[in-house]
Amino acid sequence: MKNYKDSDYALNKFSEGIVYRFADRIVEITLEDYLAENPGKTAQDFLELKALSDEIYHEQVTHENRTSRLDVSINGLEETEQLAAPPLDLDLIHKNDTQKAKEAARRLLDSGELTEIQRRRFLLHFVEGLSYRQIAGREGVPFTSVHESIEAATAKLQKFFKSLILYL
Numbered sequence: 001m002k003n004y005k006d007s008d009y010a011l012n013k014f015s016e017g018i019v020y021r022f023a024d025r026i027v028e029i030t031l032e033d034y035l036a037e038n039p040g041k042t043a044q045d046f047l048e049l050k051a052l053s054d055e056i057y058h059e060q061v062t063h064e065n066r067t068s069r070l071d072v073s074i075n076g077l078e079e080t081e082q083l084a085a086p087p088l089d090l091d092l093i094h095k096n097d098t099q100k101a102k103e104a105a106r107r108l109l110d111s112g113e114l115t116e117i118q119r120r121r122f123l124l125h126f127v128e129g130l131s132y133r134q135i136a137g138r139e140g141v142p143f144t145s146v147h148e149s150i151e152a153a154t155a156k157l158q159k160f161f162k163s164l165i166l167y168l
Helices: 008-013 031-037 043-074 077-083 090-094 098-111 116-127 132-139 143-167
Strands: 018-021 026-029
Touching: 008 018, 008 043, 018 043, 031 043, 098 116, 098 143, 116 132, 116 143, 132 143
Parallel strands: none
Antiparallel strands: 018 026
16 A cells, blocks of 8 residues: 555544545535434444445455556566467477476476475466466565576476486
8 A cells, every 4th residue: 555544444444434525625524524424324324334344445455555556567578478488398398208307307306306485386387377476476475586496497407307208
C-alpha cells in the first residue's frame, strides 16, 4: 500500500462518520446528519452503512495493492524470458530421451549432490512447474538466487544424464 494513513479506507475507518473524498474536499456524514436526513432510520442502520463503507474502501485498497504489485512484477519481463526454463531440459527432450532424463533426475535427487536449497528449488520448478519468479516470491529471495540454484542443479542433471547415456 502506498501510504495507508492517507488512504480513503484509513480515513473512513478511523472516523466516527462516513467519509467521502472528492477532488476538492472531504465530506463526513455523522450519525446526527444521517438521522436528520433519514427520519425512519436508526443508529443501527447508520452503523451497518458505516461498516459497508469500510468494507468497500477496504476492497478498493486491496484491489489497488494487487494491481500495483502486478504492474511491478511484470515490469521488465521481456529481459527475463530468455532465463525461463522449460519443464525439462531441452537438449534431453530433443534427443527423445525423456525416460532417460527422468531417470537421471531421479538419480540426481537420490545422490545427495544437490544442496537442500538446490533440491527444493529444482523440485518446485521442474516437478511443480513454478517459474523462477514464483519461487523467488514464495521464498522471499531475489530472482537471481533462484536462477543460480536451478542452473547449478540443471548442470548436475546434465552430468547424470551424460553418464546414463554412456553406461546404458
